[in-house]
Amino acid sequence: MSLTSLVSSEELITRAHAYHQTILAANVRLTTPPVSRLHLVSITPTASKGDRVTSASVAFSFTVEPEDCNAWGTIHGGCVFTLCNAAGKIATAVVAAGARNIVSTDLTTNYLAAVPHGATVTIEIECLRVTRSIGFLRGSIKDAQGALCYISVQNVSFEM
Numbered sequence: 001m002s003l004t005s006l007v008s009s010e011e012l013i014t015r016a017h018a019y020h021q022t023i024l025a026a027n028v029r030l031t032t033p034p035v036s037r038l039h040l041v042s043i044t045p046t047a048s049k050g051d052r053v054t055s056a057s058v059a060f061s062f063t064v065e066p067e068d069c070n071a072w073g074t075i076h077g078g079c080v081f082t083l084c085n086a087a088g089k090i091a092t093a094v095v096a097a098g099a100r101n102i103v104s105t106d107l108t109t110n111y112l113a114a115v116p117h118g119a120t121v122t123i124e125i126e127c128l129r130v131t132r133s134i135g136f137l138r139g140s141i142k143d144a145q146g147a148l149c150y151i152s153v154q155n156v157s158f159e160m
Contacts (some may be wrong), residue, residue, distance in 0.1 A: 012043045012094050015105055016058060019093035019102070032146050034068055034079050035086040038123070045093055046126065057126040058091040064119050071155055074114035081109050083123055084152040092135040092156050099158040102135075106155040113149040125152075133157055138145040 002038055023035055038060045047055040062083060070076040089102040115121055125139035141150040 001067070001141070002045050009043065012045070012056065013040065014042055015041060015094045015097060016090050019090050019099075020086075022100075023089060024129075028054070030158040034062070034065075034082055037065070038062055038083065038086065038090075041122065052097075053095055054130070055090050055126065056091065056095050056096055056127050057124060058087065059125075060123040062121050062123055064115055064117050064121070066096055066117055069117050072114070075116075077109070077111065080111070080141065081107065084109055084125070084150070084154065087123050087125040087139060088127075088135075088137045088152070088154040088156060090132065091137060092158060095127040096130040096135060096158060096160070098160055099130075099135075100160075102156050102158040104154055105134075105157050107152060108154075109150060109152045111150055113143070113147065115143060117150050121149065122146075124156075136156065 032075040041059040041061050044057045045053040046057055064075045068075050074093060085104050085107055092102050093099050122142045125137055128136045137154040139152040140148055143149055
C-alpha cells in the first residue's frame with residue numbers, strides 16, 4: 001500500500017484548510033495577518049503506520065508584502081516566526097486528525113539569508129512525528145531559486 005493511498009489527498013487538504021481557517025478566526029484583530037496569505041501548494045505523506053499517516057510534509061507559497069518588511073525592505077523576523085508557527089500547526093492538524101488547541105511549546109528559527117519585498121517564497125514544514133499530545137516538526141523557507149533562507153525546528157502541544 002502506498003503512503004498516498006492511506007488517507008485521501010482530499011482528506012489531508014480538508015484538514016489543512018480547516019485548521020488554517022481556525023488560525024485565521026483566532027487572529028481577527030490583526031489588520032493584515034501574513035497567515036491569511038499562505039497558499040497551500042502540496043501535502044506529501046512521508047510515513048505511515050497501519051492505515052494512518054504518521055508524518056507528512058506540507059508546502060505553502062507566500063509573497064512578501066511591504067507590511068511584512070523591516071526598515072531594510074526585507075521580511076522581518078517576527079513575520080518569519082509567525083509563518084513557521086502557523087504552517088507547523090497546520091502540518092500537525094494534517095497528521096493528527098482531530099487535533100485542536102494546537103500551541104507551540106518551542107520554536108527555533110535560524111536566519112540564513114534575507115528575503116526582499118515582492119519575493120515569493122516556499123515554506124516547507126514536515127510534521128516528523130506526533131504522540132497523543134505532542135508534535136515534532138522541522139521546516140524551511142526557500143526563495144524562488146530554491147536557496148535556503150530560514151530553517152525552523154518546532155514542538156507543539158495539542159488536545160484530541
